[in-house]
Amino acid sequence: MDARDVFDLEEMPRLPADPKRYGIGIVGAGGIVESAHLPAYRKAGFRVEAIYDLVPEKARRLADQFGIPRACARLDELLDRPEVNIADIAVPARAQPEVALRAIAAGKHLLCQKPFAETYPEALRIVNAADAAKLRVAVNQNMRFSPLISAARTLVERGWLGQLVSAEIQVNVKTPWDLWGWILSLDRLEIMYHSIHYLDALRMLLGDPDSVYCLGQHYPGQKARGETRTTTLLEYPDERWGLVRAEHNNLNDERDWSCSFRLEGTSGTAKGTFGALFDYPVGRPDTICYRAAPITGDAWIEPALEGRWFPDGFVGTMASLMRAIDEGRVPPHSGRDNLKTLALVFAAYRSMAEHRPVRLAEIVAPGS
Numbered sequence: 001m002d003a004r005d006v007f008d009l010e011e012m013p014r015l016p017a018d019p020k021r022y023g024i025g026i027v028g029a030g031g032i033v034e035s036a037h038l039p040a041y042r043k044a045g046f047r048v049e050a051i052y053d054l055v056p057e058k059a060r061r062l063a064d065q066f067g068i069p070r071a072c073a074r075l076d077e078l079l080d081r082p083e084v085n086i087a088d089i090a091v092p093a094r095a096q097p098e099v100a101l102r103a104i105a106a107g108k109h110l111l112c113q114k115p116f117a118e119t120y121p122e123a124l125r126i127v128n129a130a131d132a133a134k135l136r137v138a139v140n141q142n143m144r145f146s147p148l149i150s151a152a153r154t155l156v157e158r159g160w161l162g163q164l165v166s167a168e169i170q171v172n173v174k175t176p177w178d179l180w181g182w183i184l185s186l187d188r189l190e191i192m193y194h195s196i197h198y199l200d201a202l203r204m205l206l207g208d209p210d211s212v213y214c215l216g217q218h219y220p221g222q223k224a225r226g227e228t229r230t231t232t233l234l235e236y237p238d239e240r241w242g243l244v245r246a247e248h249n250n251l252n253d254e255r256d257w258s259c260s261f262r263l264e265g266t267s268g269t270a271k272g273t274f275g276a277l278f279d280y281p282v283g284r285p286d287t288i289c290y291r292a293a294p295i296t297g298d299a300w301i302e303p304a305l306e307g308r309w310f311p312d313g314f315v316g317t318m319a320s321l322m323r324a325i326d327e328g329r330v331p332p333h334s335g336r337d338n339l340k341t342l343a344l345v346f347a348a349y350r351s352m353a354e355h356r357p358v359r360l361a362e363i364v365a366p367g368s
């Protein structure tokens with residue numbers, strides 16, 4: 001096989017057989033629903049039946065803009081509708097568990113936003129409630145479905161990079177946190193709301209680390225209360241490592257920004273850039289370049305990647321949930337899988353506070 005063709009073989013993201021089979025009810029009509037969820041669903045041909053927001057005019061405005069049949073005045077009005085099969089929740093994490101549990105009680109499958117919850121027990125409660133009701137719950141960790149990370153996963157699954165030894169994501173940008181007024185007062189910011197995507201993507205590629213060491217810092221004079229600069233090191237038992245370095249206070253314009261990814265194996269390297277943070281939420285295309293010695297020899301291959309993280313990653317999370325419901329299986333980005341991403345996040349915060357490596361087992365142990 002020609003290595004250049006590898007990504008043409010993948011339909012990324014893979015749509016369900018009938019994209020209109022499930023009716024979607026959206027809870028939350030904020031920035032991300034307008035700029036990513038709804039454009040993604042329009043592109044994929046999904047059927048959005050209803051939308052609700054605490055602020056009714058926000059729901060009405062998006063219903064008009066995207067041709068959604070119903071803007072609901074109350075959450076129950078949306079959850080009572082039989083044509084809504086999947087509740088697509090996009091509210092701040094603090095409000096998500098209550099909405100999720102009510103949606104489960106109403107018999108809806110769930111796509112929750114990240115972070116899944118602000119505490120581990122709340123996330124566990126959602127997962128257990130969904131299991132008991134035989135409903136699927138997935139989490140919108142859409143970087144997994146971004147063109148760059150999907151391509152890297154394809155290389156890993158084909159074994160072309162050999163045995164993996166390290167993975168890193170490094171970001172140096174200026175993030176306009178003011179876009180999310182509610183975020184400025186949170187004690188936990190960067191890892192909880194941003195690097196959680198990178199940690200989830202590295203987990204998907206490398207697996208679960210044993211322990212995490214994390215530095216979380218502020219920038220002089222920053223408006224946000226939580227940390228905006230983090231360095232997180234993941235340690236694996238067999239000498240693999242992962243690194244996430246995120247700086248959100250770059251003084252310079254986008255010409256100086258960088259969002260890079262690198263994955264090393266014993267027979268190859270994949271490296272690339274992701275574009276979602278440039279001119280947010282418009283973004284730029286992702287890039288990838290790889291050398292897999294057994295397949296490409298000394299040549300580096302740079303295939304063109306189709307789509308962008310925003311909005312195509314959002315097609316990916318919903319499409320993958322729909323396919324899992326169709327096939328009666330657990331989706332790869334399930335709530336239960338996400339408990340491990342959350343464990344990483346909470347381990348990182350404990351590490352930050354206690355200035356020591358924290359084992360994941362400390363977080364998931366009963367009573368922790």
Ligand SMILES: NC(=O)c1ccc[n+]([C@@H]2O[C@H](COP(=O)([O-])OP(=O)(O)OC[C@H]3O[C@@H](n4cnc5c(N)ncnc54)[C@H](O)[C@@H]3O)[C@@H](O)[C@H]2O)c1
Nearest residue numbers: 028029030031032053054055090091092093095113114115
């Ligand atoms: N997956 C991603 O890539 C991604 C990107 C951006 C934001 N997000 C997540 O999406 C969520 C929303 O982010 P946003 O940028 O749209 O924020 P936003 O502030 O623009 O919108 C949040 C909306 O939720 C509404 N809301 C709050 N509580 C509610 C409740 N109980 N019921 C109904 N509506 C409620 C608010 O009125 C507001 O309209 C956050 O959790 C954020 O972390 C995810």
